[in-house]
């Protein structure tokens with residue numbers, strides 16, 4: 001064994017273990033996002049594609065709620081996203097509505113190939129008005145753009161809904177995350193009406209880094 005190798009190894013191990021002890025830089029912001037919309041529009045698929053880059057072709061319906069965490073960098077700020085995926089079935093509304101309050105961003109999804117999911121939007125808007133915080137920002141998303149041949153909801157119809165409601169709180173944070181490229185929903189074909197971006201991410205108050213609330217038992221499997 002060449003002389004000094006043992007020493008070198010020890011020195012390397014020392015360096016590695018010192019590096020391991022370095023605590024990760026805490027997030028500058030914590031952001032809770034909730035994904036809502038009718039059954040089967042692709043809420044879980046959006047979340048899983050975003051957090052794990054996976055796509056499940058035959059997912060089971062979500063029961064209650066599920067969540068995932070992802071940390072992203074945006075404009076040199078570290079943002080820890082806690083993404084809540086909710087069941088689209090009405091019978092879970094009493095459970096899912098409890099998760100609206102803490103959300104800073106709400107992604108409301110419909111399926112461009114299923115008229116009824118678009119017709120359900122007013123029902124979801126009522127849920128938002130009733131349970132979500134006034135400051136929450138909303139993003140309307142038409143999903144399953146890869147099924148263009150089966151489209152029944154036009155882009156203009158989506159645009160009309162967003163302008164009819166004309167929420168001042170529409171889009172801001174979430175649009176920034178999308179436009180950042182690396183961030184929210186980068187791989188999925190989506191339809192989001194075009195609106196100006198804002199500085200709202202940077203105007204958020206920093207929040208202390210606390211562990212997420214305990215999730216409900218995971219009752220979903222793919």
Ligand SMILES: Nc1nc2c(ncn2[C@@H]2O[C@H](COP(=O)(O)OP(=O)(O)OP(=O)(O)O)[C@@H](O)[C@H]2O)c(=O)[nH]1
Nearest residue numbers: 039040041042043044045056057059061062088144
């Ligand atoms: N073609 C296509 N299929 C999709 C897309 N997103 C989701 N799906 C499929 O649509 C089905 C429903 O997807 P989910 O993600 O489970 O839908 P969900 O909104 O979470 O459903 P619930 O939990 O019942 O509310 C699954 O078979 C997915 O594979 C998409 O963008 N394109």
